[in-house]
Amino acid sequence: MAIVKFNKKACTVNPLKMSQPVGGALAFMGVKDAMPLFHGSQGCTSFGLVLFVRHFKEAIPLQTTAMSEVATVLGGYENVEQAIVNISNKQKARLIGICSTGVTETKGDDVDAYIKLVRQQHPELEHVSLVYVSTPDFKDAFQDGWEKTVAKIIETLVKPVEVDAPRNPKKLVVLPGSHLTPGDLDELRDIIEAFGLEPYFLPDLAGSLDGHIPEDFTPTTLGGISLEEIADLGDAFHAIALGSHMRLAAETLEKKAGIPFRIFDRMIGLIPTDEFIAHLAAISGREVPNKIKRQRGQLVDAMLDGHFHTGGKKLAIGLEPDFLYDLSNFLHEMGCKIEVAVTTNDKPILEQVPIEEVLVGDLEDFEKMAPGCDLLITHAHGRQAADRLHIPLFRMGLPIFDRLGAAHITSVGYRGARDLIFKIANVFIENMHVVRPDTWYPHPVEGHASEHAPASTTH
């Protein structure tokens, strides 16, 4: 059982954390024809935009209510109204996902009331769905923004269904956490479909931010789950939530449509994947397909080959809570020793990180504790620490702005875990300590020489 500690600093140095609204915006980006909208000053939106553009290397739909200093004082109804009208008319968005920011939360804008008023004033916009999530910057973090947004999308847009209504025995709702990449979702889709099931991902970043070249271009999201599909989720026979922070969404869906669910806190590694596959076999009533059986064998083999290199390696990991929990346990199971675990904010799941102490802190703390470790795992901002400490950095999480392919990093399923082992083991192989004549007995030889050298020169 890990204890969660907090750093005692006033000043955050080299933040690990990103703000809540950007997590919310990303969730909206997994819905088709959507436009995420920050209710706040333009700068917050611009930073969020740049963050995602640099990570995904894609044009990112994200707009702002452009609150000026005066507007923040007077309240933002007009800005919200204008933004909704413009986005509906110009960008033809069918869903506008509104996230509040620090600025508008400090003033206390009642956006729910604004939306009611907009609905009254603009009956012509009836066809546009509006979802509002309260996500002040000065509270919580990225993962929380995602969590609240997915739950709010379900609450607002899924049509209610009676518990005993007839259900589609193939239709499976998948609620992925914010730490899963488009690549992960693609892998899961493959696996689930192999069981004859039809997965509906909410949100579906694999449909929108996987870097495809779309048939039809729009200024809104380029794919993802459609509004119709969301509305009709209710007749699914089952739901799975990936990551402990997706509980809220799963429970909301259960309340709304009586869909039973199961939460998978862990998705990376042999045992978690076994459990996941067994569950799919159980709910589908099908045998595990041969292809997946073969993949399991490959993962086991990768573990055997990889453990020589991962065994005993000391790791420093800095990630958001659910990802930290999943990845650190996986690497622990590969024989690594988790020496440093830093995260963004406190969550119950952190108790189960295989370490004595998890620190809620920043990358300065991370850097200070990491010396002696063999590998750093965090997002791209770990690069400065890696440089200074001369420890290799394995980039995971978001943002990864200085490497390509961030959207396609895959770590779930047997194949994902297999490849992850190879990649990490290869980093260790590349950085293997070179053995030299003085590796084992450095002092006697050198000491002997240096003891006598000065004596001879003084003669």
Add this chain to the structure above:
Amino acid sequence: MSSVSATIQDVFNEPGCAKNAGKSEKEKKKGCTKQLQPGGAAGGCAFDGAKIALQPITDVAHLVHGPIACEGNSWDNRGAFSSGSSLYRTGFTTDINETDVVFGGEKRLYKSIKEIIEKYNPPSVFVYQTCVPAMIGDDIDAVCKAASKKFGKPIVPVNSPGFVGPKNLGNKLAGEALLAHVIGTVEPEYTTPYDVNIIGEYNLAGEMWQVEPLLKEIGFRIISCISGDAKYNEVAQAHRAKATMMVCSKAMINITRKLEDRYGIPYFEGSFYGIGDMSDSIRQLAQLVIDQGAPPEFMDRAEAVIAREEKKAWEAMAAYTPRLKGKKVLLITGGVKSWSVVAALQEVGLEIVGTSVKKSTKEDKERIKELMGEDAHAFDDMSPREMYNMLKDARADIMLSGGRSQFIALKASMPWLDINQERHHAYAGYEGMVALVKEIDKALYNPIWEQVRRAAPWQNPAETWQAKAEAEAAREAAELAADPAKAEAKRRSKKICKCKSVDLGTIEDAIRTGSLKTVADVTAATNAGGGCTGCCGTIEDIIADVLQPAEAVVLDPVQAEEKRRAKKVCNCKEVTVGAIEDAIRAKGLSTVAEVTAETEAGSGCGSCGETVEEILGEVLASVPRIAAE
């Protein structure tokens, strides 16, 4: 907030900023804050602008006072390089929480400064104000003052919370912070007649290093660069330079001008982009120090280096001419807004799309400037299909642009080169120009283009989206040709005012129904021109187009002459053609400066200077004859 608004007011009164001086008092109060449309694509905030301007100072700790959004989502994401300290890349933020919002964040800020000084001991800490602490009334000036006193180090408040305006305002507010707290606080150990400031250069991608070695070789001493690869102490000595070069943008005009006002340091505005501009800038800088007392032979040293470098660069680029000749470049905005870049591209045989340019006639130059100055955001809303058609229409082979048009261009399978602020290549000076040409060549001749444009084996070539886009465009064109009403609707739907999103039809209707005569009328009626005011000229033309046919009929010669004389030349100072002509004749004026002194025409934004020159030319053409009689 009162001190912030006072500073902002001061910035808006900047006489060196042509844009500002051209505005009425009321407009000035509103300032440069191009009011962004809610539901528009966002640009950076004033805080962003301030940070961009100051963060390149490498040995300073840059502390952002605000919630995690302001620093956490964006730190260490800029391309300013350092030859020394890397402290500027460390992200410091107070990351204020709910409690701070309720009880105030000043204590946390003070403690943060203390921690930074204890742990990192920088020569100075810059404290950036952001929106939330500004709203709750955190007084960063007071905290910085107290901390300076306590720790015996300059703690500099940068009062530029995001919501006061856009990035460019933030640049200026950053300048004000340097003027108020940094510049003039340290005396150099010695001075030379060759000491210069370079202001507005951020050393992005290391561009300063394409320039600095040459300046040093010539014999300049860069006493202070604001702010690329700068150290705190250097910036603090800027007041002892003999001359200032202000690099291209107006971002830091306030520093430049106040250095002249307060310390008598003359400046010029120049650019390091393009061979011609680079050479000119060196010459002008040399001339300024010579004017200030450096020996005239100094120019010979400058010329020698210029000649050598120009020769080398042209030779290097000539190698590319056979490969690039006749290739068409679509050049859209970005950091490299320089006429001489265009000139150099043309020199290697590239054609710039959108102009029938031979080069160097004044109109061509203006047209290209216009083309390059086109707001990048115009392309943000463009779908790849539209962009594909545009590129196809233009028959461009490669697009040079900045910003997010990147992904659209690439998805349209179009070779593309980054010339925006986050670019990874350095394009300054002679070496930089060669590098740019080389990059264009690399992008154009990459073999992937042919492959990525191919249809998949299961795809009918007529059904690729490219083919569909072409068909769509052809259909649209045919429709417009067949249906004049539709064509008219399309003509009328052209956006004139991008800030307020007003189209041509709306403006024309308003002019007709309200018989509006002035831009101000149109702005009052339609909002058009109420934003950045960049479209006011176009609106004037529209008014003329709409009104002329009707009025031309009724004018008799006397009325026509009256109307001609009543036309306002200088909108800032409201001076008419007649007044200027009369003054020239009555006082025998012969230069634009004299006209300005006499009539005030041209003393505002200065944009009417050329018109005044024309009038002067016309009048003078007749005056000597009168005098000779």
